[in-house]
Amino acid sequence: MDGFINFMEKRFIPVASKVGAQRHLVAIRDAFMVTMPLMILGALAVMINNLPIPGFQELMNGIFGGEAWKGFGAAVWSGTFGILSVFIAFLVAYNLAKDYGKDAVATGAVSLASFFTLGAATSGMGSTGLFVALIVGILTAEIYSRLSGSEKLVIKMPDGVPPAVARAFASLLPAMITVSIFGLFAAIVTGLGVKDMFASFYALVQEPFMGLANSYPSALLLAFIAPFLWFFGLHGANMIDPFMQTINAPAIAANVKAIEAGKAAPFIVNKPFFDSFVNMGGTGVTIGLIIAIYIVGRKNKPYMIVNNLSAAPGLFNINEPLLFGLPIVLNPLLFIPFILTPMITVSIAYFATKTGIVPAATVMPPWVTPPIIGGILATKSLAGGVLAAVNIAVSVLIYMPFVIMANIQEQKREHA
Numbered sequence: 001m002d003g004f005i006n007f008m009e010k011r012f013i014p015v016a017s018k019v020g021a022q023r024h025l026v027a028i029r030d031a032f033m034v035t036m037p038l039m040i041l042g043a044l045a046v047m048i049n050n051l052p053i054p055g056f057q058e059l060m061n062g063i064f065g066g067e068a069w070k071g072f073g074a075a076v077w078s079g080t081f082g083i084l085s086v087f088i089a090f091l092v093a094y095n096l097a098k099d100y101g102k103d104a105v106a107t108g109a110v111s112l113a114s115f116f117t118l119g120a121a122t123s124g125m126g127s128t129g130l131f132v133a134l135i136v137g138i139l140t141a142e143i144y145s146r147l148s149g150s151e152k153l154v155i156k157m158p159d160g161v162p163p164a165v166a167r168a169f170a171s172l173l174p175a176m177i178t179v180s181i182f183g184l185f186a187a188i189v190t191g192l193g194v195k196d197m198f199a200s201f202y203a204l205v206q207e208p209f210m211g212l213a214n215s216y217p218s219a220l221l222l223a224f225i226a227p228f229l230w231f232f233g234l235h236g237a238n239m240i241d242p243f244m245q246t247i248n249a250p251a252i253a254a255n256v257k258a259i260e261a262g263k264a265a266p267f268i269v270n271k272p273f274f275d276s277f278v279n280m281g282g283t284g285v286t287i288g289l290i291i292a293i294y295i296v297g298r299k300n301k302p303y304m305i306v307n308n309l310s311a312a313p314g315l316f317n318i319n320e321p322l323l324f325g326l327p328i329v330l331n332p333l334l335f336i337p338f339i340l341t342p343m344i345t346v347s348i349a350y351f352a353t354k355t356g357i358v359p360a361a362t363v364m365p366p367w368v369t370p371p372i373i374g375g376i377l378a379t380k381s382l383a384g385g386v387l388a389a390v391n392i393a394v395s396v397l398i399y400m401p402f403v404i405m406a407n408i409q410e411q412k413r414e415h416a
Contacts, residue, residue: 035088039248088130102141127249140182150174213247214266222269268353274365277384285345335407
């Protein structure tokens with residue numbers, strides 16, 4: 001194990017660190033972090049409209065004299081998920097330009113203009129246009145940042161002109177050129193007979209990609225990557241978040257539409273699926289480790305001290321105290337259960353959802369929602385809570401032998 005850790009520290013960690021700090025991935029991650037409260041609100045609004053409590057729909061219809069009360073949820077959805085791609089087009093360009101040291105607000109505005117130049121107003125403002133929004137945000141930031149850095153394209157105003165006016169004229173030509181490039185591309189695509197660029201891109205690229213990411217092998221890989229990176233001290237969740245977010249919102253939106261149409265939800269793998277059934281207590285299903293320590297590790301004083309400090313954050317899926325306190329990071333003893341537990345729990349959750357025992361996740365509760373409650377909210381079903389409880393029990397059983405081994409090591413150390 002020591003040889004493996006040394007090898008990983010020398011060969012893998014430097015590469016992973018560079019990937020995690022890659023400016024484009026960081027820009028995407030930070031953009032979705034800004035929109036997270038809005039997506040949670042939109043998902044909760046839909047949950048209220050479709051709350052699966054017997055008699056709830058009839059009660060609300062009776063109070064309001066029809067289904068007019070659902071207008072609130074529909075309006076909130078339209079202002080959150082309904083324009084998600086618009087937020088992303090602006091925020092990705094904004095974050096990337098900020099990293100380059102350029103005018104972030106101006107770059108974001110140009111990105112929005114470029115996005116709508118492609119025809120986003122027709123069908124691309126919601127999750128359907130998310131991939132295009134990411135591409136537009138990145139390309140706009142790259143093009144506009146370079147053009148605005150050219151002195152030949154800067155229109156200089158005489159002294160005494162207000163700074164805001166001078167900045168506007170300085171960015172005039174770069175903005176015009178950038179938007180024109182996207183306009184030219186839109187004209188070419190239309191000339192080729194494509195009536196709706198966003199719908200076509202969704203059908204050709206985004207939907208197949210989501211289907212590929214929705215498979216069991218990909219779910220297993222995602223469950224493996226985050227704890228594996230965390231073991232070496234890298235924030236695994238942050239590093240895979242850009243990928244997760246690209247499939248998250250479209251998958252939830254597609255699930256909601258399918259259920260409203262009376263069909264089965266097509267996408268199992270999304271963020272609430274992982275938050276509710278895999279990342280309970282934090283990466284590595286460490287809620288199971290906390291419980292296991294209380295059951296069989298009470299004589300291990302160092303473990304109990306850290307565990308007592310970690311229990312409350314763990315209830316809200318925050319496990320940094322455990323990761324660095326026990327520690328789990330670079331701890332060979334806990335490497336196996338920390339990697340194995342999420343892979344087993346994701347398998348249980350995937351096939352429970354695949355077979356229809358548990359409904360697919362269609363609501364995105366805040367990631368700090370306590371375990372079991374999150375499963376109920378995400379699936380709008382008590383079955384989701386039962387599945388979360390089963391996975392917690394499984395995680396406790398996996399961690400217990402390793403906590404016992406840690407007890408033996410601690411006793412040997414005390415008597416040495």
